[in-house]
Amino acid sequence: MKILSCVLIFLSFSYAQSYTFLLNKYDKELELESKIIGKIASSSLSKDIVLFIPKITEAERNIYSKIFTIGLTCEESNFIFVKKNFPEENLCKNANKLYFTNNYKKLLSNNRFFGAFFWSKSRPNIVFIKSRLVKNNISLPNSYKQFVEDL
Amino acid sequence: MKKIMFLLFTFIGVLYADSLNNLLKEYEDNSQKSLQTVNEKLGHVLVYSQKELKLMQHNKLGDVLKELPLLNLNRNRYGLTSPSLAGTKTTVSGFFRLFVNDHEVSSIHTQSFALSWGEMPLDFVDYIEVYYGESSFSLGNETGIYFIRVYTKSALKENSTQLKTLYTDNNSFSQSLTHSESLENGWSYLLFFNQNNIKNEMEYKNELLKNDMKSRYFYVDMKKDTLGINIGFNDIKKESYMGLSLDLVPNNGELNSQDYFINVSKSFLDDDSLKIGASYNIYKREYKEDNDEGLGVLPLIDFTQPPINTIPKKYKENLKYIKSTGYVTKNFKTSNNQLLTSFHIKKKEYKLINRESTNLFGQVNSNKKFNDFNKETIYSFILEDNYTVNDKLLLIANSKFDKYDRNAYLKDSDETMYKVGAIYTPTENFGLKTFYTKTYLPPSFYNTEFASSLNKDIKTQKYNFYTTEAVFAFNKSKFSITYHNVEIEDFIYFAPIGFINVDHKIKTEGLIFDYKYQISKNNKMVFNYYFTKSSEDINNSDKGGYIKFMGNYSKFEYFSSLIYKNKFEFRPEDSNHISVDASYNLNVGATYNYNKDISISLKGENLLDKSTKSLFTDGFPGTNTAIKDFDRTVSLTFKLVF
Numbered sequence: 001m002k003i004l005s006c007v008l009i010f011l012s013f014s015y016a017q018s019y020t021f022l023l024n025k026y027d028k029e030l031e032l033e034s035k036i037i038g039k040i041a042s043s044s045l046s047k048d049i050v051l052f053i054p055k056i057t058e059a060e061r062n063i064y065s066k067i068f069t070i071g072l073t074c075e076e077s078n079f080i081f082v083k084k085n086f087p088e089e090n091l092c093k094n095a096n097k098l099y100f101t102n103n104y105k106k107l108l109s110n111n112r113f114f115g116a117f118f119w120s121k122s123r124p125n126i127v128f129i130k131s132r133l134v135k136n137n138i139s140l141p142n143s144y145k146q147f148v149e150d151l
Numbered sequence: 152m153k154k155i156m157f158l159l160f161t162f163i164g165v166l167y168a169d170s171l172n173n174l175l176k177e178y179e180d181n182s183q184k185s186l187q188t189v190n191e192k193l194g195h196v197l198v199y200s201q202k203e204l205k206l207m208q209h210n211k212l213g214d215v216l217k218e219l220p221l222l223n224l225n226r227n228r229y230g231l232t233s234p235s236l237a238g239t240k241t242t243v244s245g246f247f248r249l250f251v252n253d254h255e256v257s258s259i260h261t262q263s264f265a266l267s268w269g270e271m272p273l274d275f276v277d278y279i280e281v282y283y284g285e286s287s288f289s290l291g292n293e294t295g296i297y298f299i300r301v302y303t304k305s306a307l308k309e310n311s312t313q314l315k316t317l318y319t320d321n322n323s324f325s326q327s328l329t330h331s332e333s334l335e336n337g338w339s340y341l342l343f344f345n346q347n348n349i350k351n352e353m354e355y356k357n358e359l360l361k362n363d364m365k366s367r368y369f370y371v372d373m374k375k376d377t378l379g380i381n382i383g384f385n386d387i388k389k390e391s392y393m394g395l396s397l398d399l400v401p402n403n404g405e406l407n408s409q410d411y412f413i414n415v416s417k418s419f420l421d422d423d424s425l426k427i428g429a430s431y432n433i434y435k436r437e438y439k440e441d442n443d444e445g446l447g448v449l450p451l452i453d454f455t456q457p458p459i460n461t462i463p464k465k466y467k468e469n470l471k472y473i474k475s476t477g478y479v480t481k482n483f484k485t486s487n488n489q490l491l492t493s494f495h496i497k498k499k500e501y502k503l504i505n506r507e508s509t510n511l512f513g514q515v516n517s518n519k520k521f522n523d524f525n526k527e528t529i530y531s532f533i534l535e536d537n538y539t540v541n542d543k544l545l546l547i548a549n550s551k552f553d554k555y556d557r558n559a560y561l562k563d564s565d566e567t568m569y570k571v572g573a574i575y576t577p578t579e580n581f582g583l584k585t586f587y588t589k590t591y592l593p594p595s596f597y598n599t600e601f602a603s604s605l606n607k608d609i610k611t612q613k614y615n616f617y618t619t620e621a622v623f624a625f626n627k628s629k630f631s632i633t634y635h636n637v638e639i640e641d642f643i644y645f646a647p648i649g650f651i652n653v654d655h656k657i658k659t660e661g662l663i664f665d666y667k668y669q670i671s672k673n674n675k676m677v678f679n680y681y682f683t684k685s686s687e688d689i690n691n692s693d694k695g696g697y698i699k700f701m702g703n704y705s706k707f708e709y710f711s712s713l714i715y716k717n718k719f720e721f722r723p724e725d726s727n728h729i730s731v732d733a734s735y736n737l738n739v740g741a742t743y744n745y746n747k748d749i750s751i752s753l754k755g756e757n758l759l760d761k762s763t764k765s766l767f768t769d770g771f772p773g774t775n776t777a778i779k780d781f782d783r784t785v786s787l788t789f790k791l792v793f
């Protein structure tokens with residue numbers, strides 16, 4: 001019953017186009033970002049996901065924790081999403097973790113990252129690098145092929 | 152539980168956004184709504200989203216200002232488009248505060264943004280928020296009635312180079328370049344450069360009022376995490392239009408200005424609750440005008456003798472202003488209370504580089520200071536508390552203490568502002584917002600220089616106003632009514648002999664009706680109507696509104712808008728009365744997107760050629776005359792992104 005209520009509430013929010021006053025900070029964009037990362041993470045890893053975002057903000061923690069278990073450290077997590085500038089040496093080194101970024105230049109220069117979610121020409125983009133998907137044993141659904149690039 | 156929620160979101164995702172493409176589209180659409188910084192507690196808010204600015208082809212700030220409720224956008228004596236509150240017409244107005252990101256850009260001299268930023272291009276602008284009501288509590292220490300916040304595009308979200316060029320049927324053109332990039336080291340930057348060559352002239356008494364303008368704008372926004380650096384520059388060179396000429400038609404005249412600023416801010420702590428910022432602003436203004444029939448440079452005219460003895464026929468001045476600011480702001484949050492404390496300091500300095508006038512007899516007067524008041528430091532302490540009683544009721548209490556430290560004859564003063572308010576949302580479809588505000592507007596350097604010689608000691612204007620807004624929101628519709636009631640003491644009025652404080656209380660009240668209807672996912676209609684009632688004679692439209700429609704289909708974007716300002720009569724009982732017809736400003740435009748990176752747009756403005764008109768006085772004391780503000784214009788824009 002609780003789940004049904006959640007679904008109904010969620011649907012009503014999805015379709016409510018108007019609002020009276022925005023009393024809380026508008027976080028729909030962050031919520032959609034978390035869903036996109038959620039889809040990518042669940043398609044890339046078959047086990048339960050523990051997400052680590054270096055320098056995570058309070059707002060990000062609140063939104064992301066609705067669909068992810070948030071790891072407090074890099075070591076205890078298996079999916080690392082680097083959104084801000086974070087020293088490379090402070091990221092843990094473990095073959096069983098997946099690294100994702102929001103910076104295309106970082107994706108090109110650092111082969112630790114298997115993909116990126118970033119903006120280009122005012123439009124959001126997703127890119128996965130084919131060789132790094134293979135290296136990390138990631139098998140993405142066919143519908144993701146359009147986001148895969150040979151580099 | 153998290154697993155269930157994750158599965159639930161995945162399930163819903165499959166139902167309604169089953170592909171990453173759909174989610175990306177939804178993410179992009181949401182980003183274009185531009186609601187991320189809206190602060191309902193600041194006042195009654197209108198948002199011009201990124202999507203609306205694009206669909207409506209708003210190319211410059213004036214395009215947005217001319218449709219705002221409760222104000223008129225007219226051309227002033229210098230040919231600049233300048234906003235005035237409904238029912239009034241002011242040459243320069245200090246009621247409006249304009250922010251480019253965190254930096255307040257109004258003139259240090261006049262408190263008006265019309266000269267430097269009134270026609271700012273919007274190519275580098277992401278979205279605009281307009282707040283009606285005193286909002287300076289958390290926005291610094293310049294007070295006002297209308298607060299316009301312009302947010303520039305985020306380099307992180309652009310990552311592109313954009314070229315845009317615009318031509319109009321009267322040979323005006325505008326070109327701009329925007330480049331943005333996010334670097335691997337965490338820095339991102341946005342560079343903007345723009346140049347305009349605007350042709351404009353109006354006919355009066357079989358002579359031309361020349362108003363050509365050349366302007367350049369440069370802007371840099373650099374960011375790394377919570378550190379932001381903004382650098383802005385603009386350079387305006389224009390003809391003087393009527394300038395200060397007593398017969399409204401000068402022999403010739405020129406107005407030049409340059410505005411430079413740098414603004415740095417950084418947030419600290421995990422929740423970014425501590426913010427520190429500083430800015431430095433230099434503003435230069437050069438003016439020269441010749442007129443055989445005389446110039447109304449009021450501070451130079453001695454009214455104790457026949458004015459003809461002191462009226463100048465040539466005038467030039469070169470002025471420099473410096474403004475520096477610093478602030479620290481700390482937010483304290485608990486589950487139902489949010490307290491903001493802030494300390495601001497602002498220092499303004501005014502330097503006379505050169506001033507020279509020649510009277511009708513050819514006698515030259517050099518470097519005359521109009522008065523000695525040229526330095527002002529403002530210290531402000533702000534307390535802002537928002538208390539959430541329950542999920543339906545929010546209470547707001549703001550207070551601000553300002554100390555003005557002035558040199559020369561103008562007295563130092565301590566001012567207090569406060570605002571109490573409530574936001575009540577009993578249902579998802581209905582909301583009420585109400586504020587009672589006590590605020591003030593201090594005299595500017597310009598007010599004191601052009602003060603009546605009978606009393607140079609211009610006092611601060613005091614405002615008490617009460618506003619209430621009711622909103623009804625349904626699935627695709629939103630309807631709001633906003634009531635305002637304003638009382639002003641010591642109103643600063645520009646009389647024929649200079650600025651004076653009006654000796655009685657001025658009252659005004661009115662209503663704004665606003666209705667938005669989302670016709671379909673891609674098409675929207677907005678209707679707005681307002682009226683005001685004032686205790687004083689009106690010299691401008693006091694009723695107005697607009698209806699606009701915008702949308703997109705396939706590769707096309709389109710809009711149309713009709714902006715209405717009512718007919719009015721100035722001093723109907725006076726022999727010198729004048730009647731001005733209603734204005735119907737019809738605008739229509741369309742954009743064809745050849746692909747995602749190339750577009751071409753066509754726009755027609757004021758197609759019915761029924762522009763607003765501005766009242767001016769010809770001669771001294773003179774007769775009243777009304778002159779058209781805007782011409783009919785057709786423009787073609789080409790945009791390339793790479």
